[in-house]
Structures are given as structure tokens and as C-alpha cells.
Amino acid sequence: MKTVVIPAQITTVEDKIAGNFNLTQIMLLMAPVFWAVIVYTTLTPQLSLSLYKLPLIFIVTAVCIALAVRYKEKVVLNWVMVLLKYNLRPKYYLLDKNDSYLRTIDHPNFEKTKKTLPKIELSKIPAEKNAFPFSIADLVHLEKLLETPSNSFSLRLQKKGGLRVVFEQTGK
Secondary structure (H helix, E strand, O other): OOOOOOOOOHHHOOOOOEOOEOHHHHHHHHHHHHHHHHHHHHOOOOOOOOOOHHHHHHHHHHHHHHHHOEEOOEEHHHHHHHHHHHHHOOOOOOOOOOOOOOOOOOOOOOOOOOOOOOOOOOOOOOOOOOOOOOOHHHHHHHHHHHHOOOEEEEEEEOOOOOEEEEEEEOOO
């Protein structure tokens, strides 16, 4: 009587469709047939055999057969996919605490309203002839104060963001 060993982990067992071939191998072996039909019907001269069509068909057939072979109980195509995923992965990872991945971000909904600016009536105020509050004599006096080596001029920041201007007389 024939006995069959049932594996404990059923998910690792591949389904065999025809003989020792699984679905991936059968699709890889059918791909050159479809490729040959496409090349034969679409490239000129259409529906006739020419010398440049044969290498196109044989190259695709050889690649598909090579990918359908089993190596260490896995199809070579699976090995190629693993190597491609490994080589195309990012090599350096950056940690960013401010990353928005897997966070829920609440975006406010702004309703578009048509805003109109109020009309402002400009009153006609006559412009003063001298809008600058200091006279030229004051500016000349300030310049002389700054040039004198016995006077020091400093700007000091206050705690609440203010600016304090200080003139000090260091010595006579």
C-alpha cells in the first residue's frame, strides 16, 4: 500500500500542476510561445519568417527556460526577484521624528468666502512741509556726540523685546 507523508506546515508546499512544474514554471514556459506569435505577426514582413525574427524568439525562449529551472527547490525567477529586492532597497535609513507616516493629520476645512474690502474715503489733509521731526542742527549735534571718543553709544535689548539706546560719557 502506498503511503504519503503529509507535511506539518502546508503553506510551504508548492502546488504541482503538471508533473513537477508549478504555475510559475508553466507561465514561464508559455511566455516564449506568446512572444513568438507577437513577433511573427507584428514585425515586417508580417506573417512570414525572416532571419532577424529568429534571434528575437530564441533569446526570449532561452531566458524564460533559464528562469524556469529549479535551484535548491526554488524557481530561479524567485531567486532573481529576491536579489533585485535586496539590491534596490534603500541602503541608508534616516530617522525623522516629524515624519507623517501612519499619523492622522487633521486638516482644517476652510470655506471659500468672497470677501470684499470696505470702501475707505480718503480725506484730503494738507501735507506738512517738514514731516521729519528733527532739524539739521539736531542731526549735526548728534553726529558730533557720536564722533567724540569720550562718549560711548550702545544698544541694549530689554527682556520683553524692547531696544534701549544708551549714550554714556566715559571720561572728560
